[in-house]
Amino acid sequence: MEETTTLDIETLKEQYIPGPQSLHLQRPPVPDDVIYTVGLYGWRKRCLYFLLLLFLVTMIVNLALTVWIIKVMNLSTGGMGNLQLSQDGIRLEGFSEFLLPLYVKEIQSRRDGALVLRSERNVTLNVRNSQGHLTGQLTVGSDSVEAQCRRLEVRSRADGQPLFSADADEIRIGTKTFTVTGSEGAVFRHSVETPLIQSSASEELKLESPTRTLTMGAPRGVEVTSAHGALTVGGRKDLQLQSTEGEIILDAATVRLASLPLGVFAPEPPGRAPPPPPGQATYEVCVCPSGKLYLSPAARSSTCQAVSNICLWS
Incomplete structure (x- = not known):
């Protein structure tokens, strides 16, 4: 007689299907002689130390250079060396050199010193309008001083009166006396209009035209006066005294006509007296x-x- 085997489903589930609480994995035991190490070793460690050392040296060099620059440039909270910053502007002491154009509103020297601008070639001051166009220029060179503007004026410091002004039409001299101290005098290539030409008390007055004609004219007359000395009028060729509607008057205590030629007269006609003796x-x-x-x-x-x-x- 065969034996009947009865399978219990619940028993099989508990035996072959583990529950959630039964899922626990156990690690195998580790021997005591096995040690796990964590870190950088070998060439990686040497590279890391080298980079740290390089960063440290770079930081020290940068700090030293910063201290050296501060020492050399004399940097402080008030400025840099001879350059001092204030509420009124910038103040420079000693010599200053500018390699690029300088744009400022006002340049002023100290109260007890002069303002000196030096350059190996020239010093140029430019004035521009709001559109950036050049309206005036002053150039001081080694052999000339040039001013390019519509009108040039030189005024007196005392009362502000114009002493000299020049533009495209005329040149005005506002002083009471215009003195020329050169040995050759003054040279005028065109006409000159003036109410008076007068020399100094100890000098001679000479009007000369080396290659052309010297003409003096006035609607009411020309007066040439020598109050304390002789008046000399000389010419290489002809000297003409002409009056179209008046007279030529020679009013002096003595009138001399020097260097007149001696005429040789023809034979005397009958009845005329014989010529005077040679002596x-x-x-x-x-x-x-x-x-x-x-x-x-x-x-x-x-x-x-x-x-x-x-x-x-x-």
Whole structure:
């Protein structure tokens, strides 16, 4: 007789299907002689120490350079070296050098010193308008001073009166006396308009035109006066005294006509007195029809002749 085996389902579940509370994994036992180490070793450790040392050296060098720059530049809370910052602006002491253009509103020196601008080539001051266009320029070079502007004015410090002004149309000199101290005097290439030309008390006044004509004209007359000395008028060629509507008056205690030529007169006609002897020192002044003057030996009667050699060749 066969035996019947009865399977209990609940018994099988408990035997083969573990529950949630039964899921516990146990680690295998670790031997006592096995040790696990954590960290960097070998070449990785040497590289890390080298980088830390390099960072430390770099930091020390940067700190030393910063201290050196502060010491050399003399940096402080008030400025840098000769450069001091204040509420009024910037103050520079000693010599300062600018390698690029400097834009400032005002440059002022100390009260007890002068303002000096130095340059190896030139010093140029530019003035620009709001659009950036150049309106004025002053250039101080090694051999010239140039000013480019619409009008140049020089005013007196005492009362602010203009002493000198120049523009495209005219040049004005506002001083009472314009003095030229050069040995060659003043050279004017065009006309000059002035109410008075006067020399110093101990100097001579000389008006000269080396290659052209010297003309003086005025609607009411030209007066040439020498109050304390002689007045000399000389010319290489002709000297003309001309008056269209008036007279030429020579008013002096003595009127001398020096270097007049001596005329040679023709043979005397019958009835005229013979000529004076050669040793005679008395002459008369004769006038040719052309207006030329010459000397003729004086006699009892006039020896002036229109056929004299002086009149014929004049």
